[in-house]
Amino acid sequence: MLSPRLNMIKKAIVPGESIADIGTDHALLLQDLALEGQEEKTLIGTDLNSEPLKKAQEHLKEKGLENRVQLRQGDGLNPLAPAEVQGVVIAGLGGLEIKRIFEESKEKAKTFETFYLLPHQQAAQLREYIFDNGFTLFAEDLAKEKDHFYFLLIGKPGQEKREWTQTELELGPLLLEKKHPMLPPFIKKRMKDFQRILKKIEKTGDSPCQQMLVLEQKIEEYGEVLEWLLK
Numbered sequence: 004m005l006s007p008r009l010n011m012i013k014k015a016i017v018p019g020e021s022i023a024d025i026g027t028d029h030a031l032l033l034q035d036l037a038l039e040g041q042e043e044k045t046l047i048g049t050d051l052n053s054e055p056l057k058k059a060q061e062h063l064k065e066k067g068l069e070n071r072v073q074l075r076q077g078d079g080l081n082p083l084a085p086a087e088v089q090g091v092v093i094a095g096l097g098g099l100e101i102k103r104i105f106e107e108s109k110e111k112a113k114t115f116e117t118f119y120l121l122p123h124q125q126a127a128q129l130r131e132y133i134f135d136n137g138f139t140l141f142a143e144d145l146a147k148e149k150d151h152f153y154f155l156l157i158g159k160p161g162q163e164k165r166e167w168t169q170t171e172l173e174l175g176p177l178l179l180e181k182k183h184p185m186l187p188p189f190i191k192k193r194m195k196d197f198q199r200i201l202k203k204i205e206k207t208g209d210s211p212c213q214q215m216l217v218l219e220q221k222i223e224e225y226g227e228v229l230e231w232l233l234k
């Protein structure tokens with residue numbers, strides 16, 4: 004069984020779409036797609052490091068899938084040819100690392116149809132990058148696994164002309180539009196984080212600083228969004 008995080012990606016993938024999973028590690032997502040896929044779509048797993056690929060190969064062998072999933076070593080999109088697959092998954096890396104991967108293969112990235120991006124942190128920076136660099140975000144999802152919330156950003160090549168506020172970048176404009184049911188618990192958790200940091204700063208006894216003002220403003224803004232979501 005896939006974890007809630009990987010299951011969220013699997014549910015979003017268009018059935019029959021050929022997929023490359025960048026930073027595949029254990030290749031769990033690809034195994035699942037291979038086992039369920041009726042069609043013989045191309046499945047490619049890549050990883051920067053050889054150790055995860057060795058393990059992935061063993062897992063695939065155990066399930067008799069070693070000829071069904073291609074494994075390749077390399078950084079980011081480098082192991083893929085332009086337009087080789089329709090969908091590209093990048094999950095479990097930081098938003099800034101995913102941004103770097105795009106930046107280094109910008110032209111190639113535009114030859115793929117769909118991106119399924121699941122940063123383990125820095126989702127706001129990744130959204131901003133997508134909006135500013137010729138990609139459109141057309142769907143979003145949010146899942147909780149253990150104590151952590153994971154954003155799924157689904158994008159495609161094509162510039163979108165729209166301005167986003169910082170709060171939209173942080174919370175996900177499409178999740179806000181849909182009033183996604185996981186947003187209230189996510190916002191409550193973030194507000195608690197902000198309050199904890201604020202208390203810590205207050206304890207030091209320093210005079211009010213810029214960081215405190217920013218945190219207080221964030222708590223207020225998030226509180227207003229929460230109220231609107233729960234209306």
Ligand SMILES: C[S@@+](CC[C@H](N)C(=O)[O-])C[C@H]1O[C@@H](n2cnc3c(N)ncnc32)[C@H](O)[C@@H]1O
Pocket residue numbers: 009025026027028029049050051052055077078079093094095096104
């Ligand atoms: C935390 S695991 C994530 C595994 C899986 N994608 C998931 O979400 O469960 C990150 C994997 O990405 C690989 N990785 C890190 N940077 C990479 C890069 N620039 N290109 C390809 N793979 C990378 C690591 O070797 C590791 O196996």
